[in-house]
Amino acid sequence: MTEAIAIAILMTVIGAATPILLAALGELVVEKAGVLNLGVEGMMLVGAVSGFAAMALTASPLAAVLAAMAAGTLAALLFGVLTLTLTANQVATGLALTIFGIGLSALVGEGFVGRTVDVRPPPFPAPLAEGAWSRLLFGHDALVYVSLVMTAAVWLFLTRTRAGLILRAVGESDLSAHSIGYPVIAVRYGAVAFGGAMAGLAGSYYSTVLTPMWAEELTAGRGWIALALVVFAAWRPWRLLLGAYLFGAVMTLELHAKAAGVSLLAPEFLAAMPYLATVLVLALISLRRGPGAQAPACLGRPFKPAH
Amino acid sequence: MITRRTFVTAAAAAAALGPHARAADPVKAAWVYIGPIGDHGWTYAHDQGRLDVEKAFGDKVKTTYVENVAEGPDAERVIRRLAQEGNQIIFTTSFGYMNPTLKVAQRTPDTVFEHATGYKTHSNMSAYNSRFYEGRAVCGTIAGHMSETGVGGYIASFPIPEVVMGINAFQLSAQKVNPDFRTRVIWVNTWYDPAKEADAAKALIDQGVDIITQHTDSPAALQAAEQRGLMAFGQAWDMTSFAPKAHLTAIKDNWGPYYVDRVQAMIDGTWASQSTWWGMTEGAVEITPYNERVPANVVAAAEAVKAEILADTNSVFAGPILDQSGAERVPSGTKLDDGALLTMDWYVAGVQS
Numbered sequence A: 001m002t003e004a005i006a007i008a009i010l011m012t013v014i015g016a017a018t019p020i021l022l023a024a025l026g027e028l029v030v031e032k033a034g035v036l037n038l039g040v041e042g043m044m045l046v047g048a049v050s051g052f053a054a055m056a057l058t059a060s061p062l063a064a065v066l067a068a069m070a071a072g073t074l075a076a077l078l079f080g081v082l083t084l085t086l087t088a089n090q091v092a093t094g095l096a097l098t099i100f101g102i103g104l105s106a107l108v109g110e111g112f113v114g115r116t117v118d119v120r121p122p123p124f125p126a127p128l129a130e131g132a133w134s135r136l137l138f139g140h141d142a143l144v145y146v147s148l149v150m151t152a153a154v155w156l157f158l159t160r161t162r163a164g165l166i167l168r169a170v171g172e173s174d175l176s177a178h179s180i181g182y183p184v185i186a187v188r189y190g191a192v193a194f195g196g197a198m199a200g201l202a203g204s205y206y207s208t209v210l211t212p213m214w215a216e217e218l219t220a221g222r223g224w225i226a227l228a229l230v231v232f233a234a235w236r237p238w239r240l241l242l243g244a245y246l247f248g249a250v251m252t253l254e255l256h257a258k259a260a261g262v263s264l265l266a267p268e269f270l271a272a273m274p275y276l277a278t279v280l281v282l283a284l285i286s287l288r289r290g291p292g293a294q295a296p297a298c299l300g301r302p303f304k305p306a307h
Numbered sequence B: 001m002i003t004r005r006t007f008v009t010a011a012a013a014a015a016a017l018g019p020h021a022r023a024a025d026p027v028k029a030a031w032v033y034i035g036p037i038g039d040h041g042w043t044y045a046h047d048q049g050r051l052d053v054e055k056a057f058g059d060k061v062k063t064t065y066v067e068n069v070a071e072g073p074d075a076e077r078v079i080r081r082l083a084q085e086g087n088q089i090i091f092t093t094s095f096g097y098m099n100p101t102l103k104v105a106q107r108t109p110d111t112v113f114e115h116a117t118g119y120k121t122h123s124n125m126s127a128y129n130s131r132f133y134e135g136r137a138v139c140g141t142i143a144g145h146m147s148e149t150g151v152g153g154y155i156a157s158f159p160i161p162e163v164v165m166g167i168n169a170f171q172l173s174a175q176k177v178n179p180d181f182r183t184r185v186i187w188v189n190t191w192y193d194p195a196k197e198a199d200a201a202k203a204l205i206d207q208g209v210d211i212i213t214q215h216t217d218s219p220a221a222l223q224a225a226e227q228r229g230l231m232a233f234g235q236a237w238d239m240t241s242f243a244p245k246a247h248l249t250a251i252k253d254n255w256g257p258y259y260v261d262r263v264q265a266m267i268d269g270t271w272a273s274q275s276t277w278w279g280m281t282e283g284a285v286e287i288t289p290y291n292e293r294v295p296a297n298v299v300a301a302a303e304a305v306k307a308e309i310l311a312d313t314n315s316v317f318a319g320p321i322l323d324q325s326g327a328e329r330v331p332s333g334t335k336l337d338d339g340a341l342l343t344m345d346w347y348v349a350g351v352q353s
Helices: A003-032 A040-058 A061-085 A090-112 A132-138 A142-160 A162-172 A174-179 A184-210 A222-232 A237-259 A267-287 B004-016 B042-060 B073-084 B095-107 B132-146 B161-177 B194-206 B220-227 B256-268 B296-311 B313-317 B338-342
Strands: B027-032 B061-066 B089-092 B112-116 B125-130 B151-156 B182-187 B211-214 B231-236 B247-253 B275-278 B285-287 B328-330
Touching (some): A003 A040, A003 A142, A003 A222, A040 A061, A061 A090, A142 A237, A162 A174, A162 A184, A184 B194, A222 A237, A237 B194, B027 B042, B042 B061, B042 B247, B042 B256, B061 B073, B073 B089, B073 B095, B089 B095, B132 B231, B132 B285, B256 B275
Parallel strands (some): B151 B182, B151 B211, B211 B231, B231 B247
Antiparallel strands (some): B247 B285
16 A cells, blocks of 8 residues: 555545544533433534535635534524423434434525535645645644644543533532532533534534535434444543544545455445444443443433422 | 425324325325435436426326435335325335335235336336436446546445446446446445545545546535546536536436326326336436537547447447456347346456445
8 A cells, every 4th residue: 555545545534533523522521511412413414504505605614614603502502492491301302403403404405405615725824735744734624623622622621620520510410519509501501502513513524625515414324423432432532532533444444445446344334333333332331340431420311400 | 395204294194184086186196215305416306307297297296205215114104104195106216115115016006106226016016217327338438538547436336236237337338448447336335425425436536546437326426526636427417516627427317208108197097017217218318418628529439329329228238248257248249138237246347346
């Protein structure tokens, strides 16, 4: 395998990994706060169509990013009102949010089918990305670097800040957090909104970078992979980064192998790999004792403060 | 817009409304789609055919459709629902709907069914398909002329005869122009996944492919070719808007004439079960206008192949044809007939799958 091909493969792995990393980072924070939002796919689609629409109408990458994040946040807040304020079942509401997102994005996107937008250039000056290896470092879309920075930021926030500690407390024991005066519902709203913004951003990566177009169900189920990834990473940001690149590699390596004329494994098996890996990790987690690797204790449990 | 989910409630409401259509009522026709009608490819093309039916018959026909129906048990439920709802003719438009359609057809003898791209029929179930391979042959001819690396990329969905014969037609026609031409195939195991289709296109390009064709339903591969300054062909519909420079031409599926014909037969009471395989001759397969970057001599060569096909569709598979192992499958002077094409499960020499 030549160097050029190795780099080309890494480029596509990064492309496949970035959006699931973005969406999973958001969901990680949501779950750390004790909320399970299964609507990632729906929020991604809403973000994808909004990002594309903004890009098509204004030709401004910044507008596209902001529109995608705003749309994802709005969808997430809808979920928040239903599950946090009205204490609806989180699993059912999350699934409904995905179905809603599929339909709404199709409706909004109807006028944009068949159009395409220009892909924004990498954020660094062009000469910097000229050589093969420097292309690997500097030749990506801005969101690739954003996803890496966000991984560090989420890790810092959760483990090194007071606010992160409160958020984790809310996720581990909502009643205790409430009884010592922390606003459980407000913290969860914040986390859910963040998750929506990140999912929207991830969606816009598909519609404005990877495949610059709008088509119904453009994300084709990547939101579910992001959800699996959070569990796979055992709710840890750095492991999430690793897992995203691993999943990205699984999703693209087979294509490269076949393009080169080698067949590695049955493609159906590879398509199932992210989920198989997640089940395996879940099994390993439940075998292992001790804190840290478990799901947040209050995950998916509605919180009703005692009066 | 009706999705599978909203459809179920709508159908339940409609079923509660009362008896089935009377003779004076418009003919109720329904379509079942594998993807979203906004895919700008396969499903979009079928839906354009449905709109042609509406245009042709006006209030004499009432059409409905259900999109995003997964192949398998989901499909059976949707098809049965549509039959119960009083639809008299139901078009199911994906290969994987064949067995579900047959099952429902056997149980609801008063409804007629039309299944696309399969091979099973029943007294009230027809099979219909288009000779897409004719379009592949034209694309292959262009690829043979225009590829500089002599390697074409083929993004394929599932190894069914439909897809296999397309790959073979592409390679056979390309190697008539350039004997060293090779077709590299990637199976993506999906009809619709834009990100995966784009990644497959990039993987092919990284391996020296400079011209791409696809048997999947989104324009993502064309965009990848456009971004790298290479060439590609549209699938099912003209996809020029996605890749103005890369898009050389497209194979357009024109289902309208067939749908109008069958609904007319329903109205006349002459509908009978049959197996139909229309192609360029009937206007079911079209080649969209060539990109201006295609030189005049290549356009002439493509048009010549088209004329050959119009004269005899099986000319695409005229011997001698070798398979991948180098053995002669079709001797010189003979041609593959339709039966052999519809069960094709082998690749011609030059296909790297």
